[in-house]
Amino acid sequence: MTDPVLSIRNLKVALPEGADRDFAVNDVSFDLYPGEILCIVGESGSGKSMSANAAMGLLPDLVRPVGGEIIFEGTDVLKLSEAQMMKLRGKKVAMIFQEPMSALNPLMRVEDQIAEVFEAHNLLTPRDRAKRAIELMTEVGIPDPEKAARAYPFQLSGGQRQRVMIAMALALEPSILIADEPTTALDVTTQAQILELIRNLQEERGMAVMFITHDFGVVAEIADRVAVMQYGKIVEAGTADDVLDNPQHEYTRKLIAAIPKLAAEAGAAAAGKTPILEVEGLNKTYVTGGSLLFSKPRIVHAVNNVNLTLAEGETLGIVGESGSGKSSVGRCLVRLMQPDSGTVRLAGHDMAQLSGAALREARKSIQMIFQDPYASLNPRSKVGRIIAEGPMAHGVSKTEAYGRAVKLLEMVDLDALAIDRYPHEFSGGQRQRIGIARALALEPRVIIADEAVSALDVSIQAQVLDLLADLKERLNLALIFITHDLRVAAQICDRIAVMQNGKVVETGPAHAIFNNPQSGYARTLIEAIPGREKELAAAG
Amino acid sequence: MADFWNRFSRNRGAVIGLALLVIVILVAVLAPLLFPQSPWRMVQRPFLAPFSMDQYPLGTDALGRDVISGLAYGAQVSLLVGLVSTVAALLIGIPIGALAGYFGGWMDDALMRFTEFFQTVPSFALAIVLVAIFEPSIQSIIAAIAIVSWPPVARLVRGEVLSLRSREYVEAAILSGQTSLTIILRQVLPNTISPIIVLASLMVATAILLESSLSFLGLGDPNMMSWGYMIGAARTVIRQAWWLSFFPGVAILLTVLALNLIGEGLNDALNPRLARRGK
């Protein structure tokens, strides 16, 4: 093998005082070779971004390297002056980030931001810079690059912005590209495109890519080699195939096991069971930005004539990318949003027509679990009250409601003592359990889980999904599971509805959809799932 | 609480501010003990220079009244007006902001037009008109200050409520069958407290400045010795008696400074956004 372009030796990066541990990166060593993609994988807080940032000299304030070295072209970049680092950045080592919206200056045109890279290193004339900018944008596959060059970042889509970032990073043909979770904020189909782009560019130019991600699917898709990090240390490293197929470290094994498997089982057919929820002709349009006299409003058809049925004890997945209207459907069902038309029959009542006390009463039967474990619990209420509030609002006495809360906490595997504590004392996964307990407090028959595990790390995700499946069985709940993550849907759902642009484009049993999607969009969606090919290959 | 105090005391300015404010409060509370005679009493010859008589260390004014006693009683007025008018402004601003933010739609429109309207009229000019119309008295001054200073509260609360309203725990509360009033009072408003406390501490400072400006223009309560009044009364004699306007001005400056420093400290302590920056 050739010499590494970047060699990290015993790197130690210290966290400021008062952080949960002393070192973000603790005695980490790895090499990056030309022409390879090295994935650094880990859950949030594992310190996976820090070594990359250290290589760029872009660590956050108060976080500094305290030991080890980062050798690039024979010198330790940790010892370089800021001026020397400036020469390196952009030219030799380039970087792209997770959130392409905030990574671009909102007030500058895209071409100017690309041209700045040349300016920073005193290359080309201003006119040539603009020309190169457009060439680069063409290269990274931005449609109509002349027009896009004149645009401001907010006028581009998320995928296009990330392409702009990539164009910028590639401008000076650096030998190393550091990609810090570059696809996490993107929809799955866009993610697939960007991954392909990075892969292609890397191959064409023979760059070394350090790719930081939390998603083993992505790793499977793109990595040549993998380093797995936990608590600031590398616990396992090796070629992608070795690590994925034959993980050695317990932590790696756990992580990989927690990934929802795509193979949806041909579960018990729900047909024949009594439907508990029937949705017919549901419509919702948003009107934005109009005013009485002066401007034309923009109309978005968020939910477009949606029909669904949910049988007792069944789990229905609603999947789609952002903006597909999947969340709007969920919110219309519980009347957090007022549908324009359509019926939502829940155990005989039309939810869409109720109001006031009748609505409050009907809602007891249909509850919701939310996405964000931090935003879904009132930070100023104790857990006991959070759970007991619902029953109390419906006339249950305080003692009884708190008694029930204790039982519910036990049911979601939390200590009963939790009732006297505040939400911030719990971890994300625990909070999500509290959220589930709250939803169960009113003894609903239908639960809508809106991206209920999307914000959780993969290992926690698996636990929560198991809990949901278990509860569903025990309490005979019907579940509507709204998610953008097809793997999750595949694992938990009996049936799946695929949504695009407000419409349901395909419904059917989960295994049917995954194995034999009928609509073109469903097929694209499923093919874009990272790591799918590898998994299928492995499954043989 | 200990955590709060930790974060607060990490801001050196805030601790200085708190110390200053405690002194001002002590002086205000102890004024009747320290200076049993009325601050209006003509105790010495007019225009006694400061530091010339131990008994009247800051000298006397145009009528021979004790300046330091006036400062002590003035602290009472400043703090009283600052506090009460801020509370009054909160009582106007919070409900308006909460209703507008929570219910949105036409109610938001109507209430925000109303708020905007009060923001458009130059506030100090409006305060002058109001005090003049109600005739200067402690009540009219407090009312006027409250009336011109509630819009920022309403806007802040509206903004907070607007973002909290779509918070998932509020939606959960809706689904659990709680009424709008319960949700506003128990789920939403308690979570707006931190920014309101910060704003309120700054509003007390602004109110003290406003009261002193009104008194300076002769629109103070004529039966209460206030710092603004002292400066206003001293303006015409500034050439022969600089100390008459100098000391009350320093008193206002220090009190307002103290409140601003405390406001910043509270902001650091209650708003963990900055605290998180290091991670």
Add this chain to the structure above:
Amino acid sequence: MLKRLTTLAAALLVSTALHAEPVMGGRANVVIQPEPPSLMMGLVQNGPTQMVAGQIYESLLRYDEELQPMPQLAKSWEVSEDGLTYTFKLHDNVKWHDGEPFTAADVVFSADVFLRETHPRLRTSLEHVESITAPDDTTVVFKLKGPFGPFLGIFEAGTMPMVPKHIYEGTDYKNNPANNTPIGTGPFKFTEWVKGSHILLTKNADYYEEGKPYLDEIYWHVIPDAASRAVAYETGVVDVLPGGSVENFDVQRIADMDNTCVTDKGWEYFGPHSWMWLNNREGPTADKRFRQAVMYAMDRNFARDALWNGLGKVAAGPVSSSTRFFTDDVTAYDHDPEKAKALLAEMGYDGETVRLLPLPYGETWQRWAEAVKQNLDEVGINVEIVSTDVAGWNQKLAEWDYDMAFTYLYQYGDPALGVARNYISTNIAKGSQWNNVEGYDNKEVDDLFAKAAVAVTAEERQALYTQVQQTLVEDVPAAWLLELGFPTIYRCNVKDLVTTAIGVNDGFKDAYIEK
């Protein structure tokens, strides 16, 4: 305080020092405060208007510091034996500023037509007049319905200004465009008025008194801030600060400057007299003993020394000492808190709070109210100061909604013009703040004032007014404070500025600036 008074006295001496030969030319820079609403003195007669327009408009007479009439537009006059016919001989070479001749017809028009409609104070006096006629161009005859003692005192420029008949006859007086460019007969002509900045008057070269005026122009500076006006004098921007231009606290400092003279003369015609209205109708102030206690409780000498620079006098009673028929043969109320307390104890004052309205005319008055409040506090009277602006103050007085209220009014040289109005019971009427606001009702006083006004000889009038003053001072319907001394401050090389009973108001006719 003694030192301050001596320097002031010295300054007063200088002002009346030797007369030298007048110098021609120069400009007087004078403060005018507040900016007058209009200079058309026939329509507007407030203080600043009189001060500026008094150089433009004239009346038939002027008055010296003893209130004795002197010639002005009338070069001589006669009064008939029965006191009913007044005949004036006019100068015959007088021209209006626009060149038109001034004649007796203008006098008849001004007094009988124009001012009868527009001048509320003169209108009352003219009710005694039966006819005004002009037998020829230079003679005017006023015939009275009955004797009216103060009649010869109403021919002052601000009371009866002559307005040009050829401009105003038959027009809508208030909206006549000529109001913006006043035309009079006086020693100075209107030239320019930049609102918010200045008014410029220039010498009337055709003035009928040979050689006068001496100055080329008068530049009236509008400087709305009292402290700024003081600075304007100190920095030499202005040379004359008429009474009331600067806060009283500033007077001493300015008076100490080089080449600076101060006089409190020139107000004799007005006799500004200050007192507190005491509401005689209700509350503690309805009790005579309470009102007397107020008089004893107040330290009026302190107020004069601390607030008024020792200028002016402690008022003996309702009549100013500069007004005719004054007497000091009345009960004296010295500062005596013990006596006040005794009186309060005797009446059984229960500590009921009394409301005190200060006069909203600036710092001095505010301080004065604070000092009085403190005086009263010290004898056990609870006082609450009610702060209000000019309009609110007017309204509260007019509606009798007060317990005690500061005020000061002019006396116009004669008790019949400026004193009786505040004490006679026929003048009790809501809606005005210049009548018998306190609600004092005493038939004896009514009769005495009525008789004194129409008595023909001065001796008769003196006897009646002495009696009235004694009765009033005993009853204390109002708490008299000070005869105000308004200091006119000017550079000592400005000569002969204050020589008459209205001082600066018609003083520039004679003034000159020594080089």
Add this chain to the structure above:
Amino acid sequence: MLRFILMRLGKAAIILVAILTLNFFLIHAAPGDPAAVMAGEAGAADAKFIAQLREQFGLDKPLLTQLAIYLKGVLQLDLGYSYRQQMPVADLIFSRLPATLLLTMTAFVISLLLGTVAGVLASARVGKWSDTAISTLALLFYATPLYWAALMAVLLFSVYFNWLPGFGYETVGANYTGLRRVLDIGQHLILPATTLGLFFMAVYMRMTRASMLEVSQLDFVKTARAKGLKPSIIQRRHIFRNAMLPVVTLAGLQAGQLVGGAVLTETVFAWPGIGRLMFEALAQRDYNLLLGVFFVSSAMVLLFNLITDILYRFVDPRIRVA
């Protein structure tokens, strides 16, 4: 853009009418009768004379009729007649307006310029002594009563050192012309404009500093650094421009406060502007004049807000295009 301006103008018009109506009723609720004040000025007044004045000026008409007359007049840019000053209100205000505009605009420019420059300097030297000095100064200015600062400035620079004139708009009676007059006015302007701008200078300092620091934490600044750009360019092109957005918003709000503050400054410095005119009008219960000043100052505020909004659209493409 045009549609946006029209929309904002329409909204402003509605707010103005509302302000006028409210002011009208507020001020009429006040004690005191303008006729009585005028009668008082005339020396003596009986009820008959007051009634005559009241009739003459339409004060005897029903309140709603008076309001209707007033609003109709305002539509024709006739702000009524000042009974006390005997001049049309519009003339009075417009004769005083230039002085106020000069004062407030100068104060505005001084505060904005010095404030942002100092804020940028402080943010570039966080934690160093120059930052501490600037931040402390800002804190002090922020807490200083405007009128007191004005008085102390007069005491120090005008009375003690005698460097600058302490009152007025120009040297009265000097009758300067041309450049000398400009210089003279400039000299008179320094103290009032600086003291009036002091508070907002502090606000701009603090806000610029905080905003610069906040923006410098944003991702795109990291992107810019990753490009290898020089810190000075990052500071200017990326941080400063973005940090100015909240400052621009604030600048629009400042306009309203300046007009209010002008009442104090103009009082202390005897500056012949509408701030002082307002106070005079109030003391004299000159209803029409007071309403007029309110109208004009509110209109000024609305105009400033409009300018800010347009400016904001200019600097922030997100709002311009959306």
